Amino acid sequence: MHELSIMQGLVDAVLDRTGERPVAAVNLRVGSLSGVLPDAMRFCFDVVAAGTPLAGARLQIDEPEGVARCRSCAEEFVLADLILLCPCGSADVEVLSGRELMLMSVEVA
Amino acid sequence: MCTTCGCGDEANTRVSTLQQPEGMLEHEHPHVHAEGHDHPHPHGHGPGHEHTVHHPETITLEQNLLAKNDLLAARNRGWLAGRGIRALNVMSSPGAGKTTLLVRTLAELGARLNAGVIEGDQETSLDADRIRAVGRPVIQINTGAGCHLDADMLRRGLDALDPQTGSTVFIENVGNLVCPALFDLGETAKVVVVSVTEGDDKPQKYPHMFRAADLVIVNKADLLPYVEFDVDECLRQIRQLNSHAHFLVLSATTGEGLAGWYDWLDNASTRSDTLTESLTDAH
Ligand SMILES: Nc1nc2c(ncn2[C@@H]2O[C@H](COP(=O)(O)OP(=O)(O)O)[C@@H](O)[C@H]2O)c(=O)[nH]1
Numbered sequence: 001m002h003e004l005s006i007m008q009g010l011v012d013a014v015l016d017r018t019g020e021r022p023v024a025a026v027n028l029r030v031g032s033l034s035g036v037l038p039d040a041m042r043f044c045f046d047v048v049a050a051g052t053p054l055a056g057a058r059l060q061i062d063e064p065e066g067v068a069r070c071r072s073c074a075e076e077f078v079l080a081d082l083i084l085l086c087p088c089g090s091a092d093v094e095v096l097s098g099r100e101l102m103l104m105s106v107e108v109a
Numbered sequence: 110m111c112t113t114c115g116c117g118d119e120a121n122t123r124v125s126t127l128q129q130p131e132g133m134l135e136h137e138h139p140h141v142h143a144e145g146h147d148h149p150h151p152h153g154h155g156p157g158h159e160h161t162v163h164h165p166e167t168i169t170l171e172q173n174l175l176a177k178n179d180l181l182a183a184r185n186r187g188w189l190a191g192r193g194i195r196a197l198n199v200m201s202s203p204g205a206g207k208t209t210l211l212v213r214t215l216a217e218l219g220a221r222l223n224a225g226v227i228e229g230d231q232e233t234s235l236d237a238d239r240i241r242a243v244g245r246p247v248i249q250i251n252t253g254a255g256c257h258l259d260a261d262m263l264r265r266g267l268d269a270l271d272p273q274t275g276s277t278v279f280i281e282n283v284g285n286l287v288c289p290a291l292f293d294l295g296e297t298a299k300v301v302v303v304s305v306t307e308g309d310d311k312p313q314k315y316p317h318m319f320r321a322a323d324l325v326i327v328n329k330a331d332l333l334p335y336v337e338f339d340v341d342e343c344l345r346q347i348r349q350l351n352s353h354a355h356f357l358v359l360s361a362t363t364g365e366g367l368a369g370w371y372d373w374l375d376n377a378s379t380r381s382d383t384l385t386e387s388l389t390d391a392h
Pocket residue numbers: 201202203204205206207208209210284328329330331332359360361362363
């Protein structure tokens with residue numbers, strides 16, 4: 001479960017900035033095409049945050065959906081998965097969102 | 110578990126050469142944590158009031174959650190390139206035939222490629238023992254609970270293996286088609302092995318892995334007459350995810366199709382191959 005190592009990295013990255021200060025909330029942006037599951041992140045967060053200043057913090061995850069633009073017909077469309085195919089049949093598409101895996105901000109008390 | 114940051118994976122990871130007792134290559138815990146921080150607002154308070162109270166605030170970080178791994182991977186990539194060493198990250202589900210393919214490749218090509226191996230497994234050194242038996246240098250990394258190798262583990266593996274300039278390093282990742290796709294190691298190329306007994310819908314089920322691949326090997330081709338596995342359908346799914354990957358069908362045990370793999374190995378130091386080239390590689 002890669003979510004565990006990712007959340008351990010998150011705790012590391014937050015503590016590097018906030019030190020001892022109690023953290024009330026952590027804001028993430030995790031796209032639907034990122035390969036990481038928000039529910040698994042929530043589960044792992046409780047485990048890795050225990051005993052740190054992040055214990056009990058709210059984990060707020062913004063989940064942008066996959067959106068792509070076709071370079072052939074210029075249409076924008078929702079990407080349900082990683083299959084990069086425009087309804088017009090072209091595979092020349094650019095992913096605009098959905099692949100985000102970002103630690104956006106933290107709220108400290 | 111690291112008591113500073115709570116990270117657990119790396120503390121469980123063991124790197125061993127099989128020649129010296131385990132533990133001799135234990136690494137120094139590499140990361141640094143902030144040593145406290147300055148009070149940001151030195152406003153006045155009454156006498157005798159010593160406080161470390163901060164006011165609530167939002168701190169903007171806006172960083173990729175894999176940033177640390179990506180940084181270490183970039184360092185590995187630079188280190189490898191500087192020495193002309195080619196590192197191939199071989200990934201698959203458990204049992205697809207990674208070790209079998211590596212053992213055969215090393216027996217036939219190991220000396221010419223000056224090849225060494227970094228073996229990733231959760232437990233045991235069984236695969237590393239199989240490699241060692243062919244007489245090539247091998248380092249075992251046991252990830253414990255960890256289900257993938259990361260860039261820091263590769264760094265430690267490379268330190269222990271100490272590969273020569275111009276050599277080839279095969280990395281056998283932990284058997285898993287999910288997370289190894291997300292953790293860049295700094296490798297020269299990613300090789301994904303799928304065996305015909307697993308079904309031809311693997312690319313659809315594990316899109317991240319097949320999207321990241323530079324080469325996809327369909328192994329156990331000797332079993333094609335006995336199982337339902339449509340090679341063209343598998344290739345079609347891969348093409349929907351990945352337009353540049355090379356594609357080979359072979360059998361690591363009978364040797365059928367291995368010539369294509371050896372050709373790829375001879376040419377893989379240059380990664381920017383064209384789609385036409387890769388399509389002609391298909392069976
Ligand atoms: N029939 C057949 N069996 C194979 C082939 N390659 C590997 N195997 C068998 O598949 C099993 C798992 O192989 P192994 O190399 O350990 O897989 P790994 O977990 O990916 O390293 C072993 O029993 C191998 O003998 C092949 O090309 N054909």
